[in-house]
Amino acid sequence: MKHDADILIVGGGLNGPALALALAGGGLRVTVVDARPAPARAELGFDGRAYSLALASKRLLSVIGVWPQIADKVQPILEIKASDGHAGSGAAPFFLHFDHAEIEEGPMGFMAEDRHLYAAFLAMMQAAPNITLLSGETVTAQSIDAAGASVTLASGKTLTARLIVGCDGRTSGTAQRAGISRSGWGYGQTALVTAVEHALPHHGIAHQFFMPQGPLAILPLPGNRSSIVWSETDARAAQIAALGDDDFLNALRPRFGDFLGEIALAGTRFTYPLNLTLANSFVAPRLALVGDAAHGVHPIAGQGLNLGLRDVGALAQVLIEAARRGEDIGAVDVLERYQQWRRFDTTTLALGMDSVNRLFSNDNPLLRLGRDLGMGAVNALPALRRRFIRTAAGLEGDLPLLLQGKQI
Template identity: 45%
Template sequence: MMGAMDTHLDVIIAGGGMAGMTLALALQSGGLQVAVVERQPYAEQLDIGFDGRASAIAYACFRQWNALGVGPAIAGHACRMDEIMVTDGHLPGAASRRPLPFFLNFKAGEISDRTGDEPLGYMVENRHMRHVLYQAMKDRHINLIVPAGVVDMRDTGGMAEVTLDTGQVLKASLVVSAEGRRSRLRDKAGIGYINWDYDQSAVVTTVQMERPHGNIAYEHFLPSGPFAILPLTENRACIVWSEKHAQAKALVAMGDGLFYDHFISRFGEFLGDVTIVGERFLYPLGLGLAEEMYRGRLALLGDSAHGIHPIAGQGLNLGLKDVAALAEVLIEAARLGEDLGSELVLERYARWRRFDNVSTSVIMDGFVRLFSNGNPLLRTARDVGMGLFNRVPGLRQFVMEDAGAATGDMPKLLRGELV
């Protein structure tokens, strides 16, 4: 907890979620003075009932955590994802239709000449990531102002001044909004935000299987939304089951026995007996994209800049890629004695991240519309597309590396190096 109001700060991070905390660690590793302002007490955020999700973390994003020294602690809770199986309409469960022959299969071994022994990604429960990142911030004495919300920000001649709901006022060269989708500072700055709802919510729970999952992730595309089985440690799996809002709400509200019957009719018996070991959580799904990545002395990062459907598990990864680019831009600018909140510096960050953020959001939106659909014409088109995709040489490898955050002009942290 920070004491003096007039401590000199380079950067104030509004929002200490997984993206904001990683940014704080990255900036501090480059010698910058940082404060993180977080509205929600960490004791609540680390509670088992707060966030039931697990995230697929791209292998290059994991390299960033290794470079920042938190990788080993997170690795203790991470499950390798060595293979991804994507099917169209085919479910292992008894209530499913006849299996269709169309599927995509990605294997880490296909790109191992470039990645060594790295998997396609790691599945980690969010509560474990939050715990390790929070502990690292505390151990490294990063200024943490919690619980406190940023309510306002203004430019006062060469510095940004931020007001908190506690009445405290802080000044820094730059303010980063890592506030998630509902960013107050983004709206206050007048940055336009495009957003829509998919009429889908994800029901998330954790299960334990009898037979080994073999580090394989399964994603089954169904007309109501994807049904994903994502491998976790201790032979558990995170289930992300998307349905129309009303059905998803009903699934979360129903009794355990009835829920199990619905669940097992989709999951099937291919991994032996399955026990539900986690609570049920509900997440409404939509898309949100900010029209600018910065304005004045405010930069956007993570879900505050782009919130996407979890269909390919890319949301947090985009935020972690933002972290790597912004940290490199700011640390190098500080070494050159540049103003961290200047347009010259922030435009470098925006140029680095704009295309990937917008193109990934558009592609994910297209996937949701194409796959969450029972229209027979669309279905034929996508099945033909899957068949073609499998045959184009090099395309599968490119997609795996791209999803692994290892393509394009990679910031140092994504290569596993400190700035």
């Protein structure tokens, strides 16, 4: 049977384009369908959204050709400092301090703005001869049989492929239509996300202040700017979100502290309700899930996209190697290799971040003492500290070739 593409990717957010470029680099024909009209998103100015990309994610982006386009627009993360904080009293002395100089590979991560990352993905996809991008098109139905898979778009068009990959985010319709259920729970927390300008330089240091209501991350951007991910209880976040810009800054200042001098808003303000959502299977016949469609996690460690890019590296490697061997890339035994590689790792990390959030998002004095002592111990042991830094850099575990910086 002749298909429109080898692989049809539903979702052109961030993981969808990364997967498309990785697969196209291995000689496969890919169609990407994205509900969002692409040019509108790429033309946006800075809107406050930015991601911390681990060193391993940078390697993948380098191999698929995206990194050279954003390299001069990212901010290296040179140090990470974590501390307990209290609104009104600022942050206590930090109890964890990771310095990139303790590993030989370089900065453990980089902050990249959504507008630059997405624009680079878009340009690369449009230039790739074996990628077809359909923007502003929504998948409404899918069907799967022994010979192949097909999707129907809202416009009435039908597309066929040997495999469908759902990169369609936390409420993945691809998973729902395949009957894949999800597990998870809400955190009762909402993240307030924006960017601020500050008077003093950040020196490439990322800060995590653990407040009883939820963590506040201050992540360095190029220039005297930082990205803010400020988690609060849902009710409190709704009140803060409703404030005007000046009152929002007045609420932020006592939490942020004055270590970077005077602050001002430098981006749009967003809110994201926080929940954990894990697909109960990452694969089905002729179907795989990648990124948030497979696992939506708490942003406490800035790992969501990094986990997704690990999926991208693993799935691309499994599919390209299977195609080279002449195997059917939609066969369950091929897709199971991807699931075995990624599902345990992802679930462990998702539940780990869940525990960290629970441990830190409270004011119980015993827990506070215990975690400060525990983190103090980590900080005092160079071998353990190095292990944490390597984990933050995405260098631990069974790394797919792309995350080692190698071609498949």
